[in-house]
Amino acid sequence: MPLMSVESLEITYMALGGRIKAVDGISFSLEQGEWMTVVGESGSGKSTLAYAIMRLVPPPGKITGGKIVFDGMNLLELDKEKLRKIRGKEIAMVFQDPMTSLDPLRRVGDQAAELFVEHEGLDMEEAKKRAEEAMKSVRLPQHVLNSYPHQLSGGQRQRVMIAMAMSLRPKLLIADEPTTALDVLVQEGIMELLNSMKEEGTSILLITHDLSLAANWSDRIMVMYAGRLAELGNTEDLVERPLHPYTKGLLDSVPDLWSDKEVKPIEGNPPDMRYPPPGCRFHPRCPMAMEICSKKEPPILSIDKRVVSCWLMAKEGGKA
Amino acid sequence: MELGSSLFGKLLKRTRTAIPTGAMFNVGITIILAVVLMAVFAPLISPYDPTRATPDILKPPSSSHLMGTNQIGQDILSRVIYGSRIILMVVLSATIISMAVGIPLGIYSGFIGGRADRTLSMVMDSIYAFPSLILAIAIASVLGPSPLNTAISLAVVYIPTYYRMTRGQTLSLREQLFVEAARSMGARKLYIMRKHILPNLLPTVLVVFTLSAADAIITEAGLSYLGLSVTPPTPDWGYDLRAGQGYFTTGYWWISFFPGLMITLLALGFALVGEAMGEKISIASK
Amino acid sequence: MGSLARYLVIRALAIIPTILILYTLVFIILRILPGDPILAVLGTKNIPPDQLENLRRMAGLDKPLYIQYFSYLFNFLRGDFGVTITFPSGVPISTYIAQRFPATLELAICGFIVSIVIGLGTGALAAVKKGTKIDGALKLYSILAYVTFIPLLGMVLQYIFGVYLKWLPIAQRIDPGLAPRSITGLYVLDSLLTANWAALRSSVLHLILPSITLGIVLSGAYTRLLRNNMVEVLSSDFIRSYYSRGIRERKINWYALKNAFLPVVTYMGLQFAILLGGMVLTESTFSWPGMGTFIVERLDYRDYTSIQAAIIFFAFIVGLISLIVDAVYALLDPRIRY
Numbered sequence: 001m002p003l004m005s006v007e008s009l010e011i012t013y014m015a016l017g018g019r020i021k022a023v024d025g026i027s028f029s030l031e032q033g034e035w036m037t038v039v040g041e042s043g044s045g046k047s048t049l050a051y052a053i054m055r056l057v058p059p060p061g062k063i064t065g066g067k068i069v070f071d072g073m074n075l076l077e078l079d080k081e082k083l084r085k086i087r088g089k090e091i092a093m094v095f096q097d098p099m100t101s102l103d104p105l106r107r108v109g110d111q112a113a114e115l116f117v118e119h120e121g122l123d124m125e126e127a128k129k130r131a132e133e134a135m136k137s138v139r140l141p142q143h144v145l146n147s148y149p150h151q152l153s154g155g156q157r158q159r160v161m162i163a164m165a166m167s168l169r170p171k172l173l174i175a176d177e178p179t180t181a182l183d184v185l186v187q188e189g190i191m192e193l194l195n196s197m198k199e200e201g202t203s204i205l206l207i208t209h210d211l212s213l214a215a216n217w218s219d220r221i222m223v224m225y226a227g228r229l230a231e232l233g234n235t236e237d238l239v240e241r242p243l244h245p246y247t248k249g250l251l252d253s254v255p256d257l258w259s260d261k262e263v264k265p266i267e268g269n270p271p272d273m274r275y276p277p278p279g280c281r282f283h284p285r286c287p288m289a290m291e292i293c294s295k296k297e298p299p300i301l302s303i304d305k306r307v308v309s310c311w312l313m314a315k316e317g318g319k320a
Numbered sequence: 321m322e323l324g325s326s327l328f329g330k331l332l333k334r335t336r337t338a339i340p341t342g343a344m345f346n347v348g349i350t351i352i353l354a355v356v357l358m359a360v361f362a363p364l365i366s367p368y369d370p371t372r373a374t375p376d377i378l379k380p381p382s383s384s385h386l387m388g389t390n391q392i393g394q395d396i397l398s399r400v401i402y403g404s405r406i407i408l409m410v411v412l413s414a415t416i417i418s419m420a421v422g423i424p425l426g427i428y429s430g431f432i433g434g435r436a437d438r439t440l441s442m443v444m445d446s447i448y449a450f451p452s453l454i455l456a457i458a459i460a461s462v463l464g465p466s467p468l469n470t471a472i473s474l475a476v477v478y479i480p481t482y483y484r485m486t487r488g489q490t491l492s493l494r495e496q497l498f499v500e501a502a503r504s505m506g507a508r509k510l511y512i513m514r515k516h517i518l519p520n521l522l523p524t525v526l527v528v529f530t531l532s533a534a535d536a537i538i539t540e541a542g543l544s545y546l547g548l549s550v551t552p553p554t555p556d557w558g559y560d561l562r563a564g565q566g567y568f569t570t571g572y573w574w575i576s577f578f579p580g581l582m583i584t585l586l587a588l589g590f591a592l593v594g595e596a597m598g599e600k601i602s603i604a605s606k
Numbered sequence: 607m608g609s610l611a612r613y614l615v616i617r618a619l620a621i622i623p624t625i626l627i628l629y630t631l632v633f634i635i636l637r638i639l640p641g642d643p644i645l646a647v648l649g650t651k652n653i654p655p656d657q658l659e660n661l662r663r664m665a666g667l668d669k670p671l672y673i674q675y676f677s678y679l680f681n682f683l684r685g686d687f688g689v690t691i692t693f694p695s696g697v698p699i700s701t702y703i704a705q706r707f708p709a710t711l712e713l714a715i716c717g718f719i720v721s722i723v724i725g726l727g728t729g730a731l732a733a734v735k736k737g738t739k740i741d742g743a744l745k746l747y748s749i750l751a752y753v754t755f756i757p758l759l760g761m762v763l764q765y766i767f768g769v770y771l772k773w774l775p776i777a778q779r780i781d782p783g784l785a786p787r788s789i790t791g792l793y794v795l796d797s798l799l800t801a802n803w804a805a806l807r808s809s810v811l812h813l814i815l816p817s818i819t820l821g822i823v824l825s826g827a828y829t830r831l832l833r834n835n836m837v838e839v840l841s842s843d844f845i846r847s848y849y850s851r852g853i854r855e856r857k858i859n860w861y862a863l864k865n866a867f868l869p870v871v872t873y874m875g876l877q878f879a880i881l882l883g884g885m886v887l888t889e890s891t892f893s894w895p896g897m898g899t900f901i902v903e904r905l906d907y908r909d910y911t912s913i914q915a916a917i918i919f920f921a922f923i924v925g926l927i928s929l930i931v932d933a934v935y936a937l938l939d940p941r942i943r944y
Contacts, residue, residue: 058846443631449875548905
């Protein structure tokens with residue numbers, strides 16, 4: 001049984017201009033110990049999806065449909081107290097901007113130790129010791145615990161966040177663009193940390209717009225476009241043989257250090273989600289768009305271990 | 321006069337967008353209008369002569385004296401009606417003076433910058449930080465008790481409020497494109513200040529005006545309570561409240577209660593309008 | 607914490623110009639405004655010219671202006687506030703201030719505490735219940751509290767709790783004859799220090815109604831400010847992080863409150879000015895023997911020098927409070943250091 005299975009998830013934002021369906025019927029599953037990356041441009045709904053798992057979608061957003069089954073429970077039906085117990089302990093999350101993710105008025109050590117007090121009922125002394133171990137595991141010096149957040153660098157703060165996420169050995173770690181705000185050298189280190197967690201059995205759900213990052217580290221990749229699933233499959237297969245034109249476009253737009261491949265960005269811009277294009281949302285930018293693409297939403301097809309949502313595949317006899 | 325391009329036209333257009341709807345605004349404006357009408361039509365609606373002493377002293381509210389009578393037999397309702405005149409006139413004239421001094425100084429200070437701005441700001445901030453009632457007492461005590469002097473004291477107290485607001489707005493407006501454009505076309509400073517900065521200030525001025533009017537009403541009431549404004553037998557809410565205070569705890573509550581209620585009510589009216597407008601503006605600017 | 611001390615010293619130096627400006631301003635108002643200040647304050651009673659000269663000399667008005675400016679300031683800083691010129695005349699004003707100021711201080715502190723408790727409590731509640739009827743009702747409360755005329759509220763409370771229910775006293779600081787031995791001048795503190803329980807009880811009871819009156823009116827501003835700050839803080843990233851770690855909601859709200867409270871502290875400095883203003887009316891309503899009633903009495907007697915001294919005294923207090931507020935803010939926020 002997979003660790004987590006998301007079924008037809010829908011998330012809607014009620015804005016002044018109208019309703020925006022940020023996530024429109026996404027389904028996928030995640031196994032224990034698996035690393036899956038969700039890739040997409042801004043506005044694709046990938047971050048919203050990540051927040052939804054822990055039910056942290058900020059108002060005016062609301063989860064308006066579907067199920068998220070984790071460890072046999074539908075997370076969307078849990079009461080507040082049960083949800084609180086899962087957060088931090090079974091599922092943990094690392095957010096995008098480390099500069100604002102810590103309480104500026106409390107020392108880092110207090111914030112880190114708090115987790116153990118809250119979830120494992122330890123007293124402050126023991127909790128502090130555990131916090132020390134957590135700092136060691138992300139290779140941060142001990143003085144970090146006594147510091148206030150503003151005294152640390154962005155990279156250090158992100159490591160602290162990861163250390164806190166790791167401390168209770170969660171089954172799932174969700175990382176929303178954890179390295180976007182940091183420089184490339186620091187990025188490598190953060191990714192290594194995540195990988196070491198995966199090797200200890202934690203499933204990783206990484207959210208990023210950076211396809212090369214996804215390709216280098218994940219087991220599987222899910223490509224999202226405008227709130228919908230474009231393609232989902234094993235990393236190696238997907239990168240070698242992309243089926244969806246959007247995936248192909250993304251791969252073509254990424255520079256490759258080892259070859260003279262020409263970089264070709266995808267034409268056009270992501271749609272205004274208040275008025276999404278009819279039919280397949282990618283069709284205005286798709287070089288292989290057919291007539292049916294602008295009329296009807298493409299079915300979600302399973303071909304081997306690949307999931308694609310594209311009319312091109314439908315013709316080739318894939319199963320819906 | 322072409323409504324569209326003139327200063328007046330611009331002001332009119334901007335005013336309309338600043339007026340909100342909603343219960344808070346409506347209640348507030350109703351209160352203000354009611355009091356203003358009361359002041360204007362006082363001779364017509366007042367049941368008795370407010371200064372006329374009668375032997376009917378200390379009578380509780382009844383059908384002949386809806387708000388009762390005070391210790392020298394004056395009808396309190398009449399005094400309340402006429403009292404609105406003093407407070408409105410004082411507060412309005414004080415506000416006009418404050419605006420007339422504070423706004424130009426604020427625009428000038430924000431626009432010119434440099435040493436003049438710094439010095440002026442420091443002085444204004446110091447005044448602003450000082451308790452308004454006490455400063456007003458200081459001025460009024462030297463000038464002598466009279467409604468005019470009260471107005472002057474209030475005016476001085478509120479100049480920094482208008483100064484700071486217009487200065488802040490000017491500073492941010494100064495950086496905006498159309499001002500840059502006007503400057504690059506060689507427009508003179510005064511022209512820019514008049515044609516571009518002034519109209520954009522209106523919504524904020526309205527909000528600041530109503531909120532500081534609310535404050536001024538309370539301060540004025542404080543001054544007249546302390547005897548620094550009118551002298552008897554002129555009807556005045558603050559003064560009447562004080563005059564009746566000794567009787568309150570012995571059961572003659574109506575003498576002080578009604579004037580006090582009116583003070584609070586009028587200030588509330590302005591405050592509600594001010595808050596409603598403030599909300600509308602902050603929503604619009606998001 | 608060397609850098610904290612340095613910060614405070616720099617802030618203290620920055621206060622001096624403010625105080626000087628206020629002193630100059632008050633000086634200008636009281637000395638340079640048109641009209642003879644002595645006559646204006648005393649009214650147009652017929653005073654024989656040599657007595658007038660005498661009064662002038664007592665008020666120090668016979669010397670040239672610039673000498674007056676500096677000599678008064680110099681004397682003031684040494685604690686010499688001049689003497690009264692009308693009934694009773696010749697009394698050193700410092701005596702009065704030494705008696706009256708502690709009374710005002712005690713009431714100010716209590717009123718301040720009440721306003722904080724009410725303001726923060728209602729503000730936090732409104733923030734947590736954002737968008738609901740409670741939020742709307744509290745918004746209305748805050749506006750109403752802010753505009754309430756102090757004497758009106760004071761009188762109503764006096765009537766309900768003092769006259770009708772007979773639970774609390776409605777005037778003065780303490781029952782006659784019970785004043786504790788004077789150490790600080792603050793009756794509550796002095797009673798505690800001398801273990802004088804009767805005085806303690808009486809002084810606390812007398813403090814209740816005026817503090818609540820003052821506190822309610824002041825709390826209005828805090829409610830709105832705190833609510834808006836807290837709403838913003840509650841939607842910030844680190845609060846979201848707290849939720850994602852499964853921390854209890856009560857604790858999270860408390861952390862949010864602490865963060866939201868910080869900007870309110872700077873506002874408190876400004877609020878103190880309003881508190882002092884409200885003090886005059888509160889003291890008057892409750893016959894509280896403080897600086898407020900002192901000014902009022904001296905106004906009635908047209909005692910120009912006392913009024914002057916009291917107001918300049920207030921100017922210094924305002925500056926001092928500003929400094930204290932800065933210090934408290936720096937203590938609370940670990941990010942503020944020079």
